[in-house]
Amino acid sequence: MYDDELHMKAAAYANNRKDAYLEKMRKKEVEQQTNTQLNWIWVAHYEGYKEGYWTATGDDRFTTDPAKLKRENT
Numbered sequence: 001m002y003d004d005e006l007h008m009k010a011a012a013y014a015n016n017r018k019d020a021y022l023e024k025m026r027k028k029e030v031e032q033q034t035n036t037q038l039n040w041i042w043v044a045h046y047e048g049y050k051e052g053y054w055t056a057t058g059d060d061r062f063t064t065d066p067a068k069l070k071r072e073n074t
Helices: 003-024 035-057 066-074
Strands: none
Touching: 003 035
16 A cells, blocks of 8 residues: 555544544543543554554554564664
């Protein structure tokens, strides 16, 4: 997958997850979060999607997985 395509898919996934959390906040089904916290939740989903893609495809050139990084540095 091209980097732009992966970015778009990861961003769409993160947006969907953030929107779902906002909906749950409106219904008072989850803890209220500040905008800063919501932005970090978005980043976590975005990065998680990309890491999942890289893991699934065996492409670890851009990994942020600490275990993989440790193996590379030993």
